[in-house]
Amino acid sequence: MSQSDMWRDYSAGFLKNNRSSGLSVMIGAFISALLLSLLCGLFYNAWKYEVERIELEEGGWHSRISGGFSEEDMEAVKSFANVKD
Secondary structure, eight states: OOHHHHHHHHHHHHHHHOHHHHHHHHHHHHHHHHHHHHHHHHHHHHHHHHHHHHHHHHOSOSOOOOSOOOHHHHHHHHTSTTOOO
């Protein structure tokens, strides 16, 4: 029997024989998972709200066209169906 098997058997036996220790380990694992989930949710929502704020302020474009255009060129670009501004 290897040392890792002995440790696994000892740990499982200890948690089975000591109900209060097993219960406290389960509660600790649950609370840790709950707090980790809360933390990840907070960071995700903060990132998502920042993306939404930028889209509201600047639009949902993926690139920006810059350069010198005449008024006729701008009217031609605005006549495309998917161009708003």
